[in-house]
Amino acid sequence: MISIALARALRDSGLVWHPTVGDAFCIDRIEADADVFYLSDLTVEAHEFSTGTVLGFNGTTEWALDSVAIEDTLWLPSEAQLRELLGSAFVRLDAAGEEFRIAAAIDGATREFLDSNASDAYARALIERLDALAS
Numbered sequence: 001m002i003s004i005a006l007a008r009a010l011r012d013s014g015l016v017w018h019p020t021v022g023d024a025f026c027i028d029r030i031e032a033d034a035d036v037f038y039l040s041d042l043t044v045e046a047h048e049f050s051t052g053t054v055l056g057f058n059g060t061t062e063w064a065l066d067s068v069a070i071e072d073t074l075w076l077p078s079e080a081q082l083r084e085l086l087g088s089a090f091v092r093l094d095a096a097g098e099e100f101r102i103a104a105a106i107d108g109a110t111r112e113f114l115d116s117n118a119s120d121a122y123a124r125a126l127i128e129r130l131d132a133l134a135s
Contacts, residue, residue: 001036006123007076013130015085017075019046019053028074036076046070082122089129093118107132 001024008028017023023039037044039055047054053070083090091103091110100118103110104125111128115121 001078001117002076002082002119002123003117004074004076006120006127007074009127010077010123010130011074013127014134015075015077015126015130017070017073019055019070019075023081024076024078025055025073026076027068028072077119077123079119079122082119082126086122086126086129089125093121104129 004026011017017025019025019039021039021041024036025039026034026036037055039046045056047056047067054067055070055073056067077085083093086102086104089104089106091105094101094103096114099114099116100121102113102118102121102125104113105111106125106129111125113121113124113128115124
């Protein structure tokens with residue numbers, strides 16, 4: 001799973017979350033960010049209102065929490081979602097000893113991103129791509 005720090009960096013680089021069933025997220029507060037939740041039709045659903053998206057906890061007793069605004073959550077995209085978001089910039093994934101290396105085409109050059117976790121390596125590449133697109 002992606003690290004909280006890199007999930008925050010992705011959000012800060014402009015990645016927007018459109019919640020779908022199966023997505024992982026946490027409540028974006030230091031005291032609560034260790035608990036990971038998953039959107040599900042039975043437990044946690046995304047409800048769209050004119051004022052914004054609210055994640056409703058259906059019949060759960062998690063902290064006696066009924067709902068939380070999407071702005072108070074942090075999306076934890078999966079490895080597959082990160083690869084899809086990287087899109088045509090993705091070149092390859094290699095195992096490099098106990099680390100993973102992602103090669104991605106960014107600003108006309110192939111760059112490599114190394115991490116012990118494949119999701120984090122993808123996240124590092126995606127952050128670089130988003131930042132390049134924004135500049």
